Amino acid sequence: MTRTNDTLIQATDISLVLGGSTLLEAVSFAIRSGEIVTVIGPNGAGKTTLLRVALELLRPTSGILYHRPQLTIGYMPQRLQLDPTFPLSVKRFLSFARKGCDAATLRNALKKTGAEHVADAAMQHLSGGEQQRVLLARALLRQPDLLVLDEPVQGVDVHGQVELYQLIGKIRDERNCGVLMVSHDLHLVMAATDRVLCLNRHICCSGTPAVVTSDPEYLKMYGHLALYQHDRNHHHDHGGCSCD
Amino acid sequence: MIDDFLLRALLGGIGVALVAGPFGAFVVWRRLAYFGDTLAHSALLGVALGFLLHINLTLGVIIVCQLLALLLFISQRQRHLASDTMLGIFSHGALSLGLVTLAFMPDVRIDLMAYLFGDILAIGNSDLLWIYLGGGGALAGLLWLWQPLLAITIHEDLARVEGIPVTRVNGLFLALIALTVAVMMKVVGLLLVTSLLIIPAATARRFARNPEMMALLACLLGCASVAGGLYGSFQWDTPTGPSIVVAACFLFALSFLVPVKR
Numbered sequence: 001m002t003r004t005n006d007t008l009i010q011a012t013d014i015s016l017v018l019g020g021s022t023l024l025e026a027v028s029f030a031i032r033s034g035e036i037v038t039v040i041g042p043n044g045a046g047k048t049t050l051l052r053v054a055l056e057l058l059r060p061t062s063g064i065l066y067h068r069p070q071l072t073i074g075y076m077p078q079r080l081q082l083d084p085t086f087p088l089s090v091k092r093f094l095s096f097a098r099k100g101c102d103a104a105t106l107r108n109a110l111k112k113t114g115a116e117h118v119a120d121a122a123m124q125h126l127s128g129g130e131q132q133r134v135l136l137a138r139a140l141l142r143q144p145d146l147l148v149l150d151e152p153v154q155g156v157d158v159h160g161q162v163e164l165y166q167l168i169g170k171i172r173d174e175r176n177c178g179v180l181m182v183s184h185d186l187h188l189v190m191a192a193t194d195r196v197l198c199l200n201r202h203i204c205c206s207g208t209p210a211v212v213t214s215d216p217e218y219l220k221m222y223g224h225l226a227l228y229q230h231d232r233n234h235h236h237d238h239g240g241c242s243c244d
Numbered sequence: 245m246i247d248d249f250l251l252r253a254l255l256g257g258i259g260v261a262l263v264a265g266p267f268g269a270f271v272v273w274r275r276l277a278y279f280g281d282t283l284a285h286s287a288l289l290g291v292a293l294g295f296l297l298h299i300n301l302t303l304g305v306i307i308v309c310q311l312l313a314l315l316l317f318i319s320q321r322q323r324h325l326a327s328d329t330m331l332g333i334f335s336h337g338a339l340s341l342g343l344v345t346l347a348f349m350p351d352v353r354i355d356l357m358a359y360l361f362g363d364i365l366a367i368g369n370s371d372l373l374w375i376y377l378g379g380g381g382a383l384a385g386l387l388w389l390w391q392p393l394l395a396i397t398i399h400e401d402l403a404r405v406e407g408i409p410v411t412r413v414n415g416l417f418l419a420l421i422a423l424t425v426a427v428m429m430k431v432v433g434l435l436l437v438t439s440l441l442i443i444p445a446a447t448a449r450r451f452a453r454n455p456e457m458m459a460l461l462a463c464l465l466g467c468a469s470v471a472g473g474l475y476g477s478f479q480w481d482t483p484t485g486p487s488i489v490v491a492a493c494f495l496f497a498l499s500f501l502v503p504v505k506r
Contacts, residue, residue, distance in 0.1 A: 019323070055405050075405040085445075086273045086397065087452045096395045097406065142406065 006033040008071055008146045008178045009054055014063035016046075016053060023049045024060070025202040031146065036172055036179040038189050041199035042221070047182040048078070050199060051150055054180060071146060074139030074177075078150040080123065080131065088123045090115075090134050097141035109137040113167060128155025132164065140171065147171070149181035153188070161185070165192035186222060249365055253474055256367040256375050257488065260431045260440065261466030263379035266386055266459035267424050268445035268466075270417070273397050273455075277442050278328060279316070282335035283425045284437040286312045288342025288359060290426070295352045302374045306426040312338060313422035317415055339434075362433035362485030364474070371430050378427040385420045389413055394455055431470075432485040443492040444469060447499045465495055 003010055009031045016024040023046045031037050039047045052058040053065065055075060082088065094106045110116045115133035118126060126134060132152060139147055152168065153161040169192055172179050183189040190196070190209040198204045204217040212218050271280055287305045294304025312334065319330055346352060358366065367375075386393075392413045395403040404410045428437050444465035445458065452458030472495075473488030 052401070055401070057401055057404060073405055075402055077399055077402055080399055082398065083273050083275065085449045087449070087454055087458055088398065089454065092454060093398065096391070096398065096403075138402075148405075 003030070003066065004032065007031070007066070008033060008068050009180070010064075010066040011054065012064045012066070014050075014053060014060045014065060016049060016058065017061045022201060024053065027063070027199070027203055029197055029203065029206065031178040031180050033145070033178050034172060034176045035195065036169065036181070036193045037195045037197060038193040039180070039182045039197045039199050040184075040186065040189070041204075045200045047199055048150055051148055051180065051182055055148055068145070072142055072144050074142040074144030074147045076132075076135045076139045076147070076149045076152055078154060080135070082123055084124055086124075090118050090121050090123060090126070093123050093134065094138050094141060097138045098143075101141060105141070106137075109141045110134070112140060112171075113137045114163070129157070129160045129164075132156055136164075136167070144175070144177055146178045146180065149179065151182055151184060153183070153185070158188075161188050165189065168192065249367075250474070250478070252367045252369070252372060253364045253484070254471065256372055257364055257431050257470030257474060258467050259372070259375040259379055260428045261444070261470050262463050263375075263383050263424050264428060264440050264466050265444060265448075265461075265463030266383065267421055268441035268443075268462050269448070269455065269459045270386075270393065270397065271421070271438070271441045272445045272449070276421070277438055278331045278335070280421065280425060280438040280441050282316065282331045282338065283309050283312055283422050284429065284434040285335045286338035286342065287426070287429050287434040289338055289345060290342075291354065291359060292342060292345040292349065292352075295349060300370075300374075302371070302378075302426065302430070305429055306378065306423060309422040309426040310419060313418040317418050357483075358433070359429070360433045360435050361483055362429070362431050362436060362488075364431045364484045364488070367430060375427050375430070378423055382420045382423045382427070385416065389416060389420075393417055432488060436485055436489050439489045439492065440466060440469070443489070443496055447492070447496040450499060450504050451502075465492070469495060 007030050011030070012028050014024055014027045015022065027050060029037070039050060041047050049058065053060050055073065056065070056067070090110070091103070091106055094109060095101050107116065107119060110119055113133040113136045115130055115137060118130050118134065132155065136152065139149070147168070149168070153164050156164060165188055168179060168181070171177070190213065193209060195207060196209055196212040197206045198212055198218055198221065200221070204221065205212055205215040207215070271277055286308050290305030290308035291301050293308055294301035297304065316331070316334060320327065346354065355363070392403070392408045395406070395408055396410055396413060400410055425437050428440060432440050445462040447465050448458045448461035452461055469488050469492035472491035473484060476482060476491060477484040477487040
């Protein structure tokens, strides 16, 4: 893979072995400015692990991870688990994104993600969808070159999911930032992404949604879903994918 | 006219309550109650060390608490045992090791009860100095780390991605809390230290709209508990450390009678 000026992150042959088990195997990918890349795959495929490696939260056992110099990342974790005793308003939560955020900036970020009405609410009182929008607002406040989103539509109803994916696309158009996200769902995300990485510890297949959805590996992973209950620990010695 | 020893007790108790408030808030938010207990339980080992090296006993306690904090910090990185199991081993191990070590020192006669439950009425001027210098230092350190610590409390990975040196901040915080626990020992004793950290903070929760308000309220409630406990102890001739904790519990229960606008 060649690295160009607009390459934000490039992973080359990344492997991660933790406690004797291989979580990632020879994973290579790159993300460029203005590109939405979605990682899909079954439970336990290492999607979140891959994000954590890309974010430099986990050090790979082998392989090279390149970050463009001075890369600013806006990260949206899967879920916040705030202790109920922690008194924290949405505004205060957002103010941690970077130093010197004034009230108007915070309000603008919330407006952009459609969560203006919860500005003064306590973080613990937000619904699933509201929390996702607030988390996205915080990631935006970083003025990121790259957005990294871990299951951004988790806990959101279908209507809200479509809206959120549209919002992510709009943000990409406006900022020309790269987006790396993990998703469980297939249909909605396929419409909202430029490239798909199909992961099951290694990358089974990748490319545009059209290419991936007609790839035999992808079909093996998801095509038979309705046909039979898949064995979670099934072997894939020919490099195929399994899912449950 | 208030007696000298009562005045010193009040000053010492208030000093400790002021430090305990903000630290207690973090202990509650980050669920570190057991952690505080573990540090406190190592105090007897510190006392033994103090006798052994002929150094100030409070200094001995501070040293051992710091060493234990370091040990806990390192052991957090292993994943073989759950953290509460790990803490249980350290906590009871340290307490028992302290008792056994002291038994090996026949020349040393200590009032065990004073270390277990505190001896606030015996606070001397040097103790006051330890409380205000040590506690003040711990508080200054906490204020310095305040924003990054809050960010880490919200979400550790998010804080790390946003550029906060999480490991360093967490390590410093543990050192500070170990210092706090060591200086609190004199007032409520090693068995009750955690209670003075968490009860005022837990009481403050219902009335706090932001983290700072919760910390400040915890300070005030801690001071009120100290004053109330001292008064009760004087009035009814009850042990002072436990009386302070009873007062704190009383305030906690009472707080539910105060209506809070939501």
